[in-house]
Amino acid sequence: MADGALLEARSLGKSYGALRVLHNISFDVRRGEVLGVLGPNGAGKTTLFNLVSGDTKTDEGDLFLDGQTLVGQPPYRRCRMGIGRTYQIPRPYVGLTTFENLLVAASFGSGSSEAECYGRCAEILRGCELGGKANRLAGSLTLLDRKRLELARALASGPKLLLLDEIAGGLTDEEGKDLVALIRRIRANGVTIIWIEHVLHALLAVADRMMVLNFGEKIAEGVPDEVIKDPEVRRVYMGIEA
Amino acid sequence: MTETVAINSDGPGIVRVQRQTTSGFVAMALGTSMIAAIGSMPWWASQGQIRDVVELCCYIAVAAMWNLLAGYAGLVSVGQQAFVGVAAYAMFVMAQLWGVNPFFAVILAVSAPALLAIPTYALLHRLDGPYFAIGTWVIAEVMRLATSIFAYVNAGAGMSLRVMTGYSADQRAMGVSFLCAFMLLVTVGGSYLLLRSRYGLALTAVRDNPVAAASQGVNVGRLRFLIWMAAAVGTGLAGAVYFLAQLRITPPSAYDPNWASIAIFVVMVGGLGSLEGVIIGALIYFFADRWFGEYGAIYLVVLGLLTLFMAIFARGGVWGVICKIVDAPWFPTRRTLLEDKP
Numbered sequence: 001m002a003d004g005a006l007l008e009a010r011s012l013g014k015s016y017g018a019l020r021v022l023h024n025i026s027f028d029v030r031r032g033e034v035l036g037v038l039g040p041n042g043a044g045k046t047t048l049f050n051l052v053s054g055d056t057k058t059d060e061g062d063l064f065l066d067g068q069t070l071v072g073q074p075p076y077r078r079c080r081m082g083i084g085r086t087y088q089i090p091r092p093y094v095g096l097t098t099f100e101n102l103l104v105a106a107s108f109g110s111g112s113s114e115a116e117c118y119g120r121c122a123e124i125l126r127g128c129e130l131g132g133k134a135n136r137l138a139g140s141l142t143l144l145d146r147k148r149l150e151l152a153r154a155l156a157s158g159p160k161l162l163l164l165d166e167i168a169g170g171l172t173d174e175e176g177k178d179l180v181a182l183i184r185r186i187r188a189n190g191v192t193i194i195w196i197e198h199v200l201h202a203l204l205a206v207a208d209r210m211m212v213l214n215f216g217e218k219i220a221e222g223v224p225d226e227v228i229k230d231p232e233v234r235r236v237y238m239g240i241e242a
Numbered sequence: 243m244t245e246t247v248a249i250n251s252d253g254p255g256i257v258r259v260q261r262q263t264t265s266g267f268v269a270m271a272l273g274t275s276m277i278a279a280i281g282s283m284p285w286w287a288s289q290g291q292i293r294d295v296v297e298l299c300c301y302i303a304v305a306a307m308w309n310l311l312a313g314y315a316g317l318v319s320v321g322q323q324a325f326v327g328v329a330a331y332a333m334f335v336m337a338q339l340w341g342v343n344p345f346f347a348v349i350l351a352v353s354a355p356a357l358l359a360i361p362t363y364a365l366l367h368r369l370d371g372p373y374f375a376i377g378t379w380v381i382a383e384v385m386r387l388a389t390s391i392f393a394y395v396n397a398g399a400g401m402s403l404r405v406m407t408g409y410s411a412d413q414r415a416m417g418v419s420f421l422c423a424f425m426l427l428v429t430v431g432g433s434y435l436l437l438r439s440r441y442g443l444a445l446t447a448v449r450d451n452p453v454a455a456a457s458q459g460v461n462v463g464r465l466r467f468l469i470w471m472a473a474a475v476g477t478g479l480a481g482a483v484y485f486l487a488q489l490r491i492t493p494p495s496a497y498d499p500n501w502a503s504i505a506i507f508v509v510m511v512g513g514l515g516s517l518e519g520v521i522i523g524a525l526i527y528f529f530a531d532r533w534f535g536e537y538g539a540i541y542l543v544v545l546g547l548l549t550l551f552m553a554i555f556a557r558g559g560v561w562g563v564i565c566k567i568v569d570a571p572w573f574p575t576r577r578t579l580l581e582d583k584p
Contacts (some may be wrong), residue, residue, distance in 0.1 A: 053457050079459040092452035093447045095515070099579045103448045107440045109459030114440040119257045122579055134582040157458050 006031045006066060006146035006192045007052070009154045014047055014059030014216075022049045022216045026059070029161065034183070036207030036224065038200075038237055041059055043213040045196045046088060049163050052194075054078045065161065074111070081111045084159030086150035088166045088196075094139030098130055098149055101138050102156040109157025109196040121156055128182065143170065151182075159191045168199040180205045212237060260578040261438070269572035271432075275309045280421035284415040292415055293534040294528075296487045300421045301504055301524040303429040303480035306517065307473040308505035310433055313515035314445040315469040316452070318371070320502045321378030322477050324362070324385045325355035326498035329478030330485035331389060339394075344405055348482040355478030358385075359471045367467070381500075386497035400492030403485075421483050429476040433517055436472075437575045441465070449515070468540045477501075507545060511552050513559030522560050 005028040012025040050056035055074035063070040106117035197203040210227040212220040332354035337344035390398040449454040512523020
């Protein structure tokens with residue numbers, strides 16, 4: 001096990017029939033860092049998250065969290081092992097209130113009794129700017145609040161590793177700044193984060209390292225400044241000829 | 243009204259969460275009196291009234307179980323009669339052939355649907371939506387056919403519960419009434435306890451988004467199996483009570499697809515995914531059957547049209563319409579965070 005690595009991915013691969021979505025992806029996520037993931041649409045970013053969270057079965061390769069293998073574990077068990085995730089298109093439980101949405105994740109994801117989770121869930125709601133909306137049905141929330149709920153719910157499960165899938169899309173500059181501040185606070189609390197994001201300035205403001213995918217392959221990995229200057233990344237992701 | 247107080251030492255201090263409402267307290271008091279009244283029917287009701295109440299309670303029980311399946315676990319079954327029949331037959335076999343006390347046999351008989359639930363779920367759990375529904379129907383038909391050639395239970399000719407002649411009319415009325423009250427307590431009370439618990443939250447989460455629920459620690463497969471099992475037991479209990487009062491059973495009556503139709507009508511018209519809807523729907527069906535049953539085919543057509551009408555124009559059923567007018571749940575399951583400040 002690499003020293004300090006919370007998540008290790010080794011030669012991950014995923015295909016749907018003849019379509020190869022991910023090929024030979026290896027990377028480490030160090031404890032306490034924010035790893036930014038960049039890539040054009042269809043690069044395989046969300047599929048990578050699905051492999052880590054267990055929503056999609058891995059075809060090739062291995063995944064380890066804290067040295068324990070993840071391949072073969074169902075999503076609910078991976079959540080209990082410490083993986084929390086958000087979905088790019090929010091998936092709220094529309095028949096439950098915002099507060100109850102968090103209680104599901106808190107009591108099943110972290111294994112505490114329901115009443116033990118009340119205080120923590122209320123605090124997370126306030127931290128994610130959903131205070132005052134705790135008793136609203138999740139189905140009645142605006143898109144922005146649904147995105148906040150995704151993040152709040154993932155936090156409620158008490159993750160060691162948090163997977164954020166494009167949560168900054170559609171935010172104003174001011175809201176983006178608040179989000180960056182929130183993610184910094186989450187990291188300061190010891191949570192390791194992988195963040196897929198197209199809003200580059202938000203990602204650059206937090207990420208310790210970056211990884212870039214294109215057509216299912218890793219084309220760059222390293223410190224943000226260097227990755228952004230990489231001619232291949234500039235060509236593929238920003239459409240700038242080097 | 244505040245029932246639960248949680249204290250979290252690291253920061254947020256005391257958080258108060260309200261679980262009960264005034265309407266819930268009133269409904270609970272009324273419900274408890276109703277169950278007591280049903281249990282004590284021999285002291286105040288006629289034989290005919292007891293028979294009617296037993297029938298109504300069986301509708302409520304079967305529909306409450308179907309509501310758990312379809313309204314929460316997302317398992318739309320049209321073959322719940324398999325569990326009605328297998329429990330009723332188990333009760334007849336225990337009481338008539340093995341000499342077990344028939345009232346006690348009703349309780350023991352729920353082991354049969356519980357056992358049937360395991361292999362049937364193993365067969366059905368990979369199926370989704372309409373395929374699952376057809377699978378449940380096939381299983382019920384197979385059970386009916388298998389029973390009608392099974393000589394031990396007198397095959398297609400059926401069985402009579404002759405051991406009941408050993409009990410006086412009063413004893414029978416007492417036994418049936420007590421079992422009926424017990425059945426409501428188990429099915430409606432049990433559903434309510436389940437829905438109020440954190441498993442109720444998980445069930446709603448699974449209904450709304452099973453993928454997200456799984457990624458937040460909910461073991462969706464196991465939860466669905468447990469609901470399938472619980473619904474089998476509750477439905478079986480209703481079957482055993484119903485046929486204890488009938489005294490006679492045949493394969494077509496035991497595995498009558500009408501049980502599924504009644505459950506679907508009751509839940510769709512009353513309100514899918516609510517216990518209040520189950521009770522309202524069962525009352526509507528019961529009185530419609532009493533008042534309009536004599537019109538035969540036309541009556542059935544009207545019931546069908548009513549179900550269709552509700553499905554198209556009022557998805558939440560009668561209870562859904564009531565909820566839009568007044569917020570007073572009989573079975574509150576919400577967790578309201580008090581003093582929720584931005």
